[in-house]
Amino acid sequence: MSLPASMRYVDLPSFGAPEEMVIATGPLPTLRAGEILVRVEAAGVNRPDVAQRQGTYPPPKDASPILGLEVAGEVVALGDGVDEFSIGDKVCALANGGGYAEYCAVPAGQALPFPKGFDAVKAAALPETxxxxxxxxxxxxxxxxxxxxxxxxxxxxxxxxxxxxxxxxxxxxxxxxxxxxxxxxxxxxxxxxxxxxxxxxxxxxxxxxxxxxxxxxxxxxxxxxxxxxxxxxxxxxxxxxxxxxxxxxxxxxxxxxxxxxxxxxxxxSTMRPRTAEEKRGIRDELVSDVWPLIEAGKVTPVIHSVLPFEQVAEAHRLMESSKHIGKIMLKLA
Structure with a gap:
């Protein structure tokens, strides 16, 4: 699959208000062993994103500085050692960072298949929560x-x-x-x-x-x-x-x-500092114990708003207002 030379992403030149976030263009993430590259179709907005934007929740040293902890989309590249996913698979994933972008690299052990009948927006509303x-x-x-x-x-x-x-x-x-x-x-x-x-x-x-x-x-x-x-x-x-x-x-x-x-x-606990092995263990239990409930319609994400990627500042303002019921999502594709 041919990939572009660059991607759009949400840049944060300095900590502060939602308006500090700007859409920028830069290189695609470099895949490490055990990671997959996802062409992001939707991303979730979460409280830790707000805290990171404000400067009170720094990402781990080995994580992307780009905001965003959950994505859904299509697998477009595989890192060394990945054999549980294939190019073209539709996945949602818990990201260590980098979700507010057109492409996001995530550990394969933190990715899950779309539940049956789900589109990218609904799938992206699952991982973090x-x-x-x-x-x-x-x-x-x-x-x-x-x-x-x-x-x-x-x-x-x-x-x-x-x-x-x-x-x-x-x-x-x-x-x-x-x-x-x-x-x-x-x-x-x-x-x-x-x-x-x-x-x-x-x-x-x-x-x-x-x-x-x-x-x-x-x-x-x-x-x-x-x-x-x-x-x-x-x-x-x-x-x-x-x-x-x-x-x-x-x-x-x-x-x-x-x-x-x-x-x-x-x-x-907080999720972000957990090891890849710990997150894989949680992922495996979700697939075996929770995904069947989702596919049976017994549990489903509650989505309050879906905003275009370009309206990320408005999404953060809504999050900070606490007027929402359920998830706030960004749509990229």
Missing amino acids: FFTVWANLFQMAGLTEGETVLIHGGTSGIGTTAIQLAKAFGAEVFATAGSVEKCQACLDLGAKRAINYREEDFVEVIKAETGRRGVDAILDMIGAAYFQKNLSSLAKDGCLSIIAFLGGSLVERVDLTPIMIKRLTVTG
Whole structure:
């Protein structure tokens, strides 16, 4: 397959506001062993992209400095040692960076086939949130059938994914959101109870809904502002899984007693620093355990907006407004 000498990509000359991002032209990525080159048809916009643009979430040293952590499109070149994909395959992939571009190099172990019936936009809406939810809620927090879970930010990309997956695997789901419309969206996705955090105390709601027992797991992206309240909302042997710090990372005063009394586990992770082997392991479980649910229509990405590649600044402004329900996508082809 003949490839062009250059590609368009989103450049970030300096950190700052969305307007700092500009469309530029440069060389295609150089493939390393074990990587595939994807001609990008669609890319997802995620909170880590916003943080990187602002200068607070630098990419790993060996990753592309270009923004973008998830893509979907066509495989157009194979690096040395790649035998699980072929030229022309349609894949979506968790990228280590470089997704806001016409071509993106990704480790083959982080790529997945399009679910049956999916186009590029829907496929590109899968990797970042599904990798994150599977790793943190199912692998680390160990959520299983019959358990209860509280998902904060229920209408974010992470939240809409987590509600559906938890419900599909037999858990009872509670979710927080910031408006009547967003709470209804959580209910529509399968939550038993949606809690409007602007009007209700989620600790009291959880106690009332669970007979004061608490929930078995909490998926949290708020951090410090919710830490004490999360501990109060967990049942014995419960697990708090922290994946972001939208409400700060420093807790000045906290009573740790619930951790001891209730034998709680507090854990957390970010996806980007994980090794290629760890990400491949998550990928393999998604293909075997989750892709069949997607293809059966039991779980699907919730997409709020699809914007042209050239409107990347508007996509970031929408992300920062928190007015969206579900994913914000960029379309390239």
